[in-house]
Amino acid sequence: MDSLRKQLAETQDALHKKTTQVRELRVKYTEELNAWKQEKVGFDQKLRRLEAEIQQLRQENAATGSSAKLPPTPVEGTKNVGGGLNLIPAPTLIDEAMVTTVKAEGGDDEKVVITRAAMQEAEEKFKKISEELAEKTKLCDSIQRRFPPPSCSVKIPELNFTDDMVIIRWEKLRGLVRTLTLERFNHTIQPKLVPEKSRSEFEALTRHWKSYMSNEKLTCYIFRALIWRYLYTCLLRKYWQVWGREHGDACVNLANLFSVKASDNELHGWRVHTLRLIHQTCKLDAGIMAEVTNKILEATKLFAIDISTEELKKKLSEIVAAAAELTTIFGRSHYQTLMTDKPHSQLNYGFPYRLETMELKGRFGSHTIVDLMVTPCLLKRDPDYAALVKADVIC
Structure with a gap:
């Protein structure tokens, strides 16, 4: 050969x-x-x-x-x-x-x-x-x-899964996070007892984190958003890394090289073909998933109630495994997540509420400005972005 x-x-x-x-x-x-x-x-x-x-x-x-x-x-x-x-x-x-x-x-x-x-x-x-x-x-x-030359037209391969299959997996992941936060992080916390590192993480979610901590009905939401923030930044939007950092870095370097002259459709088609081949030949990197699990564990273990560290780690590992499975789907398809006001944006909060992509879970104030996004929304690019599952937000 x-x-x-x-x-x-x-x-x-x-x-x-x-x-x-x-x-x-x-x-x-x-x-x-x-x-x-x-x-x-x-x-x-x-x-x-x-x-x-x-x-x-x-x-x-x-x-x-x-x-x-x-x-x-x-x-x-x-x-x-x-x-x-x-x-x-x-x-x-x-x-x-x-x-x-x-x-x-x-x-x-x-x-x-x-x-x-x-x-x-x-x-x-x-x-x-x-x-x-x-x-x-x-x-x-x-x-x-x-030796006929390969076709120059860019054609995205047919997917092996439907919208319903992806939505079912997405709702399963949301259910795991929701259940854990309702059971173990649904109690008031005095802001003065929060360590400096956690303060900065809560501040990145909302400027009013102290008010959330003092309200028993809203505390679970801020921890739900914190867990999703780690899943989003470490896995869901970094699908190259889920098969290993070595493979991921090589693919990212190639993608950056191709992005100079290739169109978005050409780059997307190349990414789908490449990650499908990697998915068929490589296993998910256990070290990456363990690293993400430990990061979430360090950020949440001080605030969990009625649960041991090992048991909490086990539940978080289950959440990370479900997120990693979805990440492989996102890398090999035209599905993706959004935890900002628009694709590729770095904003975390303070942007307008959008009915087409956001589901309002609670109102914390009189203005419809997103103060805390609890979960990302599930998008489908076909050809433009369409929301399959809206994000949970609090205004």
């Missing part, structure tokens, strides 16, 4: 070179043909001008009665065949060259000489280029028939 791949690569490389040569020959042929046409037009004009001058001289000769012999007109000494001028040898004053006079810009006459040898050389050169072009074209056609 490797030998065949190598032969195919060599043949495709040779085909590329021959194609380049053919293109260069075609350009050269066009340039030579245009130059020849221009020379022919100029020559015809000069010949007509010479005919007029010879005719004028004949008339003047006849009027003066001179017996000097003038060269025959082109009607006598030339014959037009196939649109070109073929000189027929004749006893004329101009034997080896045809001489015409043209007016230069300064008013002086300029002699232009076109010899039979020059015309014959140009015709032979043209014929040689035409024959070479025909041979190269025939060779390229033969190679293309043996």
Whole structure:
């Protein structure tokens, strides 16, 4: 198989070179043909001008009665065949060259000489280029028939799962997070007891985190949003990494390289094909999932009630495993998540409420400005973004 791949690569490389040569020959042929046409037009004009001058001289000769012999007109000494001028040898004053006079810009006459040898050389050169072009074209056609090039059109492969299947998995993950936060994080917490690291994480979710901590009905929501924030930033939007950091970094570097010239559809098609191949040949990276689990555990274990650290870690591992499964689907399809006001945005809160992508779970104030997004929304790109499952938000 490797030998065949190598032969195919060599043949495709040779085909590329021959194609380049053919293109260069075609350009050269066009340039030579245009130059020849221009020379022919100029020559015809000069010949007509010479005919007029010879005719004028004949008339003047006849009027003066001179017996000097003038060269025959082109009607006598030339014959037009196939649109070109073929000189027929004749006893004329101009034997080896045809001489015409043209007016230069300064008013002086300029002699232009076109010899039979020059015309014959140009015709032979043209014929040689035409024959070479025909041979190269025939060779390229033969190679293309043996090794047809891949299609340049970008086609996203058919998915192995439907919208309903993805929504079921998504709702299962939301249910796991919701159940854990309702059972273990549904109690008030004094803000002064919150460590500095946790303060910054809660501040990233909402500026009013102290009010949420003091309200028993809202505390579970802020921890639900915290868990989703880790799932979103570490897994759901980093689908390259779920099969291993080594594979992920290599794919990200390639994607950055391709994004310079490739279109969004081309890049998306390449990503889908690549990650499907990786999914078939590689297993999910246990180290990545363990790392995400430990991050969520460190952020939440101080605030959980009536549960041991090991039991909490077990439940979080189940949540991360479900999120990793969804991540593989997102990487291999046109589904994705959104936990901001728009794709690729870095905003976490403080953006307008949008009915088409957000489901209002509670109102914390009088303005419809998103203060806390509890869960991401599930999007489908087909071809534009459409919300399959809305995000849970609190305004």
